Every structure is written in structure tokens, then in C-alpha cells.
Amino acid sequence: MTIQTKLPEFKTDEMVINLGPQHPATHGVLRLILTLDGEVVKHTEPVLGHLHRAQEWQGQNRTWFQYQALIDRVDYLSGMFTSWALSRAAEVIDGTEVPRRAEFLRVLCAELNRISSHLLWLGTYLIDLGALYGFPFYPFIEREKILTFFEEISGQRMMYNYIRIGGVQRDPKAEWFKKVEEFTKDFPKRVDEWEAIVTENPIFLNRTKGIGVLTKEVAQAYGVTGPTLRASGIDFDLRRFKPYSVYPELKFDVPVYNKDGDTWDRYMARIQEMRQSIEIIKQVLDMIPEGEIMSKKQNAGLRIKAGEGFAAVESPRGILGCYITSNGSDKPYRFRWRNPSFSNLSVLPPLLEERPISDIMAIFGSLDIILPDVDR
Amino acid sequence: MFNLIGSAINGVKHALGGLYQVKRGLETVAMHTWREPTTEAYPDKAPELPPHFRGRLALTVNPETGENLCISCRQCERVCPDKCIEITANKSTETNKLELIDFKIDHGLCMFCGLCTEVCPTYCIINTNDFEMADYTRSSLIYDLKKLTLTQEESAYYFAAKEMPLPKPKPAKPAAPAAGAAAAKPAAEAKPTATVSPKPAPESAKAPETTADKPAKEVEKKESPSTDTPSVN
Secondary structure (H helix, E strand, C coil): CCHHHHHHHHCCCCEEEEEECCHHHHCCCCCCEEEEEECCEEEEEEECCCCCCCCHHHCCCCHHHHHHHHHHHCCCCHHHHHHHHHHHHHHHHHHHCCCHHHHHHHHHHHHHHHHHHHHHHHHHHHCCCCCCCCCCCHHHHHHHHHHHHHHHHHCCCCCCCCCEEEEEEEEECHHHHHHHHHHHHHHHHHHHHHHHCCCHHHHHHHHHCCCCCCCCCHHCCCCCHHHHHHHHCCCCCCCHHEEEEEECCCCCCCCCCCCCCHHHHHHHHHHHHHHHHHHHHHHHHHCCCCHHHHHHHHCCCEEEEEEEEEEEEECEEEEEEEEECCCCCCCCEEEEEEEHHHHHHHHHHHCCCEECCCHHHHHHHHHHCCCCHCCC | HHHHHHHHHHHHHHHHHHHHHHHHHHHHHHHHHCCCCCCCCCCCCCCCCCCCCCCEEEECCCCCCEEEEECCCHHHHHHCCCCEEEEEECCCCCCCCCEEEEEECCCCCCCCCCHHHHHHHCCEEEEEECCCCCCCHHHEEEECCHHCHHHHHHHHHHHHHCCCCCCCCHHHHHHHHHHHHHCCCCHHHHHHHHHHHHCCCHHHHHHHHHHHCCHHHHHHHCCCCCCCCHHHH
């Protein structure tokens, strides 16, 4: 009896706790300062900079040739795209014509890389939601195949340094294209399998449906891009909105969801994107012409004309832009990167407001952020 | 009353639908049981690596004669973003040529970007397929000339696997002032030197083959000066 009478007078206070920087589910070193009222998140403050490596400054202190090798480390899950953005920006300044075969090879490798990046996301996202029983390794089997392709043409599994200013580094052999073709035939079946396990699973639906709803207005206000934006119903894909390379010649759909996107929509957007990437790869394998792959000498004296240029590519996480000022020497004068993860992370506090703790990782994981990309 | 029945039916439907989806998932998982394993028994079985794999750095020797191919041009030292290469060379007074004394690579600093292998004019420094370099101290990761240099068999393997053109025979050098004036620029094709040097017959037959079937490599090779450029000039 006494307990019942005392309960209404019981005063609760808000509690501040740290999530991270050493937390297995933050995929890097992100620190979130959470203000909690019981189990409900009242306020979130992401603390950045734990992985700041001064990528822009390093670029200004290295030659063009050296910096190309370094830039894959910014977004280590999709290194092709950072190389591509850098190369395109430099080509804009220099007016370099990229050989047609090189453009096709770039698209081919970039789309393969998009799939591999989404596959890693799929596996780790399920771990974040608590599915530790073995499903996360199914996507990794396919990812391993893609990494083997990259290992064969570039020499490494993650730090490719394959897309260079003026073309690509190495011409793959005919057997390599055959292997990729076999992979494209096999891959859609695997996606069906994963969807059979995950998409309609009641536990997965409970954890994701209606959780972390990102409205169009909020998404636009925070500058969110990529599949996260398209899941919120805004049709904005740089490959179609402002086509670059040989994308205008390729036929593909961009999955867009016509409502406010929740966590499940973001999951579906990525699954559909993988299917579309496979369609693009199939077309590229048919259309790829013979010819040169490099139009600029790749040596220590690689120079770009004086001038300024900006170029952006659609990376798996969103729009990745690179702005360069060159003064004509062998070192770039100024670099500026526009990284998608930074904008996508900034939308996390409004999404977490008034949500219970158990939803934090479900929402955070669905944004597909990579921390070195945030901090550079 | 109707509400209660309706919600009960909905609940049953929901449960059955959920069960069906779980069954679908479990079936798929069960099917995976009968597949071939995709894992590799790594320490017992060495993984198959592609020839262009960027592993530990090493210096090749001429597969035929066994002499070191480094000409101490220091291009790798200059291009290295991490500054992990240190070359010690001495200019000999007799031949007026650089003689390699020591070649140090700090593999603790190296990030395996492979830029040094791209700029090397003689295909001397290469990335090998070796990646097992774990050691107890940092100082033991600094490899010296003796530790870096490959054997003749290893060099022959990498020259074939990476499709690099075989080095031209060395004896062309002393003979160059005599033959160089007559043959001028096309002398680089090793045909005129074949008459002078004693053993280039098998090599000159091999060299054009390897360069012909790899056009991409040729593009890269164009910028690199030939081994014997000083003598031709």
C-alpha cells in the first residue's frame, strides 16, 4: 500500500549516456551523447572527429600521383567512387578525354563496388538488429567474389587505386569478363534468397516498419542523398539527374518510394539498387568496346592544368563531390570533399527523438554511414 | 462482439502469415546446408592470389644471369608517399655509373600502394604474393638488400606471371659506343646487340613475345626510360 501511494511522487531525471566511440554497432568510431528519459531518447548529439585524418590537407601536400593512391581510404567500402570523383574533377580542369573503353570499365567496376558496399551493409545491418545466427555471412559470400574480381585487376581487395586521372589502371583479360558474367547470372537468385529470409520476416518487420520515419521535408533540409533520400520519395539520382560517363546510354531504373521512408523502405531501396546494378553490369558487358584505357601518362610527374573544377558521382551512400583548385604544379592547391555520410549522419538526431533505445541501432544502421567518410 | 471476432481472425491471420514467412526463411537456410563450403582452410592451404596482388615488396634479379636489376635511379624513393624506401648508392669513378650499396624498405611504414613498382624502369622492384610478414619488433620489418632480393627462380616466376618484359642482356653496355653510332635509335630492339653479346639468342626471342601480348603494359612502359639509355645517348 505504501508503495502505491509513493509512486506518483517518484521523480525521474534525464540521464546522459555515451554511446561509443568504441561500440561494435557504430561501424567505426562514432560517439553519440544521448539524453535519456527512462528508455526514451530525448536528445542526441553526434560527436565527430575521432577518425579525422586530414585527407584534404594530405592531398595538398602530396603529388597528384601519390594522392590517387591515398584517396581510396576515405570511403574504404567503395573506394572506386572516391577515385572516380577525384579523377573526374581533375579531368574537368584538364580537359582530358577519357577513352571509351575506360569509361565502360569505370562504370562496370563502380557498379560492382556499389553491390559489394550494399552487401556489407546488409550483413552488418542484420547483425545490428540482432540476427547473429549466420545470415550475415550469406551476403559476405557474394561480396567475397566481387572482392576477388577487384583483387585480380587492381591488386588489392579494398584500396584499389584502379580509376586514375585519364582512364583506368589495367585492362582486364577476357577470362575476367567471363567470371563477372557468371556472377551476374548467379547473383539475382541470391538476392531472392536473402529476401525470402529477411524481407517479410515478422521479427524484421516489427523492428523496421514505421521506425525512423524520414519525411521528404526533413530529408531535403538536411541534404540527405543516396538510397536514404530515394526511400523517402524524392527521385534524385545523379546518374539520371545529371548523367555522367556512359550512364545516358544504359537503361536502368532508380527505385523510388512514394511516401515518407521508414527503415524498411531504406532496406528495400538498397536491395532494389543491387538488382539494378546487376542490370547495368549486364549491359556494360555487352557494350564494352575495344581500345585504349588510358589517355594520360601515369608517372610521378602527373600534372593538371591550372584551374578549378568540381565533379560529383553517385556513390552507394549518396552524392560524393570533389572540388579542386590546381595551380598547374604537380601538387593540387586546394581540395574540398563533399561526403554523403556527413549529411546522412546529421539527420540522425531528429530521427532518434522520442524513440526507445532499442530503435537507435535499427535507425542508425539503416542510414548506412561510414565513419572515415564522415570525418575524412 | 463483432470487433472481438474480427480482431481474433486478424490475429490468427497475422500469426499464420508470420509462420509461413519464417518457414520460407528456414527452408532457404536449410538448403544452404547442402552447398559446397565457401570457406578456405587458410593456414593449411595457401590462398590462390592473382599475379598482380600487391604484397610484400621485393627486388628481382635477372632470371638468366642473376645480377641485380636496380640502376639506383631513385624513382621509387621519390614517388613513395610514405617515404619508406631508402637507397644508398655510390658513383663509381671508373664507369661513372651509380652502384647500389644498400636498399632498405620499411615495411612497417609501407601502405602497399604499388606506386614504386609502377615507376620502376627496369621492373626491379615488384610486389610479391607474400603477405605473411608478421614479426616481433618494428626494426625487423626494415628489410635490407639481402632480405629483399629474390632468387633467380622466383624472379623468373614473377617475370612470367606479371607479364613483364625480360631484362635486356647486360653486355650490350660496353659494346654500345661502337655499335651505338652505327645502329643509333633502333638499337634498342636488341637485334644488333645480338651479334655482339654472347648469350642473348634465347632472350631476344622471348622479349618481343611478352611485350606483344600485353598492350596495356606497353602504355605504362613508354614513359619509363630503357635500361641502357645512358649508353645510347
